[in-house]
Amino acid sequence: MSADTDVEVLRRQGRIVVVGASLAGLRAAETLREKGFTGSLTMIGDELYEPYDRPPLSKQALLGRARPEDTALPRRRDIDAEWRLGVAAADLDRDAKQVRLVNGDTVPYDRLLITTGTRARPWFHPEEAALDGVFVLRTRDDSARLYRKLTGGVRRVLVIGAGFTGSEVASACREHGLEVTVAERGPAPLVGALGGVIGAVADRLQRKHGVDLRCGVSVTALEGGDVGRLRRAHLSDGSVIDVEVAVVSLGAMRNTEWLAGSGVAAGPRGIACDAGCRVFDVNGIVTDDIYAAGDVARSPHPLFDYQFLALEHWGNAVEQAEIAAHNMICAGPDRRPHLWLPMFWSSQFGVNIKSVGVPSLGGQLVVAQGTLAEERFVAVYGYRGRVIAAVSFDGAKWLGFYEQQIASGAPFPPEYRSVDRRSETLQPIESAFPDPHLPTHGPTITLTGHSPSERRVTFVPSHA
Ligand SMILES: Cc1cc2nc3c(=O)[nH]c(=O)nc-3n(C[C@H](O)[C@H](O)[C@H](O)COP(=O)(O)OP(=O)(O)OC[C@H]3O[C@@H](n4cnc5c(N)ncnc54)[C@H](O)[C@@H]3O)c2cc1C
Numbered sequence: 001m002s003a004d005t006d007v008e009v010l011r012r013q014g015r016i017v018v019v020g021a022s023l024a025g026l027r028a029a030e031t032l033r034e035k036g037f038t039g040s041l042t043m044i045g046d047e048l049y050e051p052y053d054r055p056p057l058s059k060q061a062l063l064g065r066a067r068p069e070d071t072a073l074p075r076r077r078d079i080d081a082e083w084r085l086g087v088a089a090a091d092l093d094r095d096a097k098q099v100r101l102v103n104g105d106t107v108p109y110d111r112l113l114i115t116t117g118t119r120a121r122p123w124f125h126p127e128e129a130a131l132d133g134v135f136v137l138r139t140r141d142d143s144a145r146l147y148r149k150l151t152g153g154v155r156r157v158l159v160i161g162a163g164f165t166g167s168e169v170a171s172a173c174r175e176h177g178l179e180v181t182v183a184e185r186g187p188a189p190l191v192g193a194l195g196g197v198i199g200a201v202a203d204r205l206q207r208k209h210g211v212d213l214r215c216g217v218s219v220t221a222l223e224g225g226d227v228g229r230l231r232r233a234h235l236s237d238g239s240v241i242d243v244e245v246a247v248v249s250l251g252a253m254r255n256t257e258w259l260a261g262s263g264v265a266a267g268p269r270g271i272a273c274d275a276g277c278r279v280f281d282v283n284g285i286v287t288d289d290i291y292a293a294g295d296v297a298r299s300p301h302p303l304f305d306y307q308f309l310a311l312e313h314w315g316n317a318v319e320q321a322e323i324a325a326h327n328m329i330c331a332g333p334d335r336r337p338h339l340w341l342p343m344f345w346s347s348q349f350g351v352n353i354k355s356v357g358v359p360s361l362g363g364q365l366v367v368a369q370g371t372l373a374e375e376r377f378v379a380v381y382g383y384r385g386r387v388i389a390a391v392s393f394d395g396a397k398w399l400g401f402y403e404q405q406i407a408s409g410a411p412f413p414p415e416y417r418s419v420d421r422r423s424e425t426l427q428p429i430e431s432a433f434p435d436p437h438l439p440t441h442g443p444t445i446t447l448t449g450h451s452p453s454e455r456r457v458t459f460v461p462s463h464a
Helices: 003-013 023-034 140-150 164-175 196-208 314-328 396-407
Strands: 015-019 040-045 082-085 089-093 098-101 106-108 111-114 118-120 156-160 179-184 212-215 219-224 230-235 240-242 245-248 252-254 270-272 278-280 286-292 297-301 307-311 343-348 351-357 364-371 376-383 386-393 445-447
Touching: 015 023, 015 106, 023 040, 023 314, 111 314, 140 164, 140 245, 156 164, 156 240, 164 179, 164 196, 164 343, 179 230, 196 212, 196 386, 230 245, 270 278, 286 314, 314 343, 343 396, 351 396, 376 396, 386 396
Parallel strands: 015 040, 015 111, 040 082, 111 286, 156 179, 156 245, 179 212, 270 297
Antiparallel strands: 089 098, 098 106, 118 252, 219 230, 230 240, 278 286, 297 307, 307 445, 343 351, 351 386, 364 376, 376 386
């Protein structure tokens, strides 16, 4: 049978299984149907709910402006799928081409799409994590529980980690009039994602809104009272604070454990796949029947030195899912690469923050519009003489322009004249990213590979 006939049979009567029934999984399923896939579609998800949207969970839902149960993702079309919800995939048998579920059922596939995303990194001490008042924020239920707690008469909240989620939680707490301490191991909020210069602006913003911000410290222990309720937190600088709520915002962990032993190149940094979303096996050979998309995937991007990018961005999940779905049901020459420009937004302390490109690659930046002092600006990041990223604080309307600059490899520092450009900010300055070996809460972008020309190995002796 020719490859074309195989693809035609697959499109008409193949079995496609999607593991991870959230944003990427749903958008892929819709795309498969849009593109004429008429075979069977099975959606496996360990959560009880049909796909819902996560960004509102740390924003509108914490402010009481939307209920977590009202965040269901809008449907673009009927996907005519068999839903297996509330049951996790336990392992993958590539030889038998089947997924085994935790309840022992097996689900055979011709093509498999993995969209198992990430989960919140839990507090490192399980007994402390179980105290009444200790929260993480990833799911609809997490958000509902946290909202109930924040509006149930508590006064003092500790946020552990000042990345995007932690900062948004702190912002919501201040809007509720609660006292908030934010503890961040790095030198400033958002520093892992945006660098120290912009981190300093985020720092001012938090303090201006009444946050008790403590940088360069970590929380070493959470202490409970007699009834198992959180009472105090101990910090690495020796201070002790009384708190009723702690929100652990230490970044995310990729859901890949279920693939251990499957022979797929999956680990803590995600699932390695090619730019067409086809998953690599552990030997570095690309598979043809297993695909990955969304937060769990990492793939090389030509604009960024072919480094493997793992992104935790809503828009990336959608776009990559659509590419994966397209490639799953077409022959080689028709396949497309996933070349999405990373893009992310956040709203906190009344400011709309948006980023395009990969700021953490940019060693230098120029404030192209506005000023840092006004907390209203566009900062443009440079890498090897070209524009690599841009970040706006209340200036999102400009980012489409910078997207084009990044895509076209425009020179850095930028040469164009633009509205609201101030002469005092034209000189490039170091963007001050912390040493990546020193952990902060973790950026929402990770670069996990190098182009072959830059390949190097570092030997780390074992201290065991
Ligand atoms: C609080 C919060 C705020 C955010 N705000 C923003 C924002 O402002 N802007 C932005 O760009 N992005 C934001 N994001 C990130 C965005 O929501 C993610 O990029 C997006 O959800 C990724 O979708 P996904 O489908 O790849 O993964 P996920 O949404 O993580 O979904 C993966 C699904 O797979 C399930 N699963 C895991 N393992 C298994 C298994 N073994 N078997 C079956 N199912 C499994 C998971 O439970 C989950 O339902 C935010 C995320 C959170 C949590």
